[in-house]
Amino acid sequence: MAIRRPCLLLVLIVSTGLPIGCDWQLPGKPIRPAVEKIDSRADFDRMYFVNCLGCHGPEGKQGPARPLNDSLYLASIPTATLESVIRDGHGPLMPGFKKTLSGGLDEKQIAALASGMKHFWGDPEAIRAGKDIPPYSQPSGSGDAKAGAGTFATYCGACHGADGSGLEDGAGSVVDNDYLLLVSDQALRSTVLFGRPDLATQSMPAGCPSYRGPYKGQPEDASLSASQIDDVTAWLISNRTTVSEEAAR
Numbered sequence: 001m002a003i004r005r006p007c008l009l010l011v012l013i014v015s016t017g018l019p020i021g022c023d024w025q026l027p028g029k030p031i032r033p034a035v036e037k038i039d040s041r042a043d044f045d046r047m048y049f050v051n052c053l054g055c056h057g058p059e060g061k062q063g064p065a066r067p068l069n070d071s072l073y074l075a076s077i078p079t080a081t082l083e084s085v086i087r088d089g090h091g092p093l094m095p096g097f098k099k100t101l102s103g104g105l106d107e108k109q110i111a112a113l114a115s116g117m118k119h120f121w122g123d124p125e126a127i128r129a130g131k132d133i134p135p136y137s138q139p140s141g142s143g144d145a146k147a148g149a150g151t152f153a154t155y156c157g158a159c160h161g162a163d164g165s166g167l168e169d170g171a172g173s174v175v176d177n178d179y180l181l182l183v184s185d186q187a188l189r190s191t192v193l194f195g196r197p198d199l200a201t202q203s204m205p206a207g208c209p210s211y212r213g214p215y216k217g218q219p220e221d222a223s224l225s226a227s228q229i230d231d232v233t234a235w236l237i238s239n240r241t242t243v244s245e246e247a248a249r
């Protein structure tokens with residue numbers, strides 16, 4: 001097995017926001033030949049390794065960005081959405097990978113990467129049961145931030161503090177504006193939906209729970225309803241103050 005090493009350009013990409021992947025080419029260097037076959041496991045692994053591993057981790061787990069190798073996540077996100085995230089990027093920190101003069105992925109490769117994630121990492125049973133999972137995207141106009149504050153205090157407060165500002169012996173703040181400015185609305189909703197099992201700590205070995213819990217201090221089988229998910233997401237977003245909002249004060 002090849003030794004996986006973190007992508008050295010990662011720091012550069014994150015710090016400059018350049019829309020490039022890890023197979024970035026110097027200007028004037030010949031463009032690498034297009035990948036001919038893109039439907040085998042080896043081709044999927046290679047495309048993932050070159051473009052995504054630096055941020056999403058080996059096998060889609062334990063990188064700085066959200067785990068993608070998660071059957072609940074893959075059952076929920078529509079394939080077309082997955083493709084558009086890869087094509088156009090996501091939030092302030094993830095670059096898009098669409099074909100440019102200096103590299104990138106063409107439409108066939110984008111489709112192969114998206115379907116490869118579902119096919120090689122997804123759980124067909126969970127994908128079939130996908131209709132029972134709350135929607136990946138926040139339904140437009142939904143979410144009551146005020147109600148969400150109460151739901152947050154009940155289900156999330158034992159770890160993050162009732163007001164979300166963090167607990168010394170628990171999890172960190174989710175209302176810190178520097179954090180909120182770095183993540184998209186969907187990233188917040190995705191955390192409410194799918195949790196962050198990768199961000200485990202000694203006292204919280206399961207990391208942040210998915211909407212199915214278990215929530216510390218609540219009954220084992222407590223889970224969030226679709227409208228509670230919308231409300232908590234709306235409340236998290238409502239804590240963000242953008243630069244222009246700040247200036248208008």
Ligand code: HEC
Binds near residue numbers: 086090113190
């Ligand atoms: C430079 C780091 C970086 C690279 C490279 C990168 N991502 Fe991301 N990705 C992120 C970050 C950070 C987020 C969360 C962004 C946000 O929404 O705030 C993200 C979000 C995503 C999401 C959406 C998560 C959600 O909340 O639903 C998907 C899907 C995704 N990435 C897939 C990929 C794939 C596939 C690749 C390779 C083609 C890739 N990413 C490459 C950093 C990266």
Ligand code: HEC
Binds near residue numbers: 188204214216
């Ligand atoms: C069992 C304890 C626990 C509970 C309950 C919990 N979390 Fe977390 N949460 C964590 C841990 C651990 C982390 C990662 C470490 C940290 O942020 O301190 C985290 C991180 C987060 C993050 C930041 C993710 C990122 O982008 O880095 C958000 C947002 C979040 N939680 C929201 C919630 C919401 C909303 C709820 C309730 C619906 C909730 N959490 C319930 C433990 C918990």
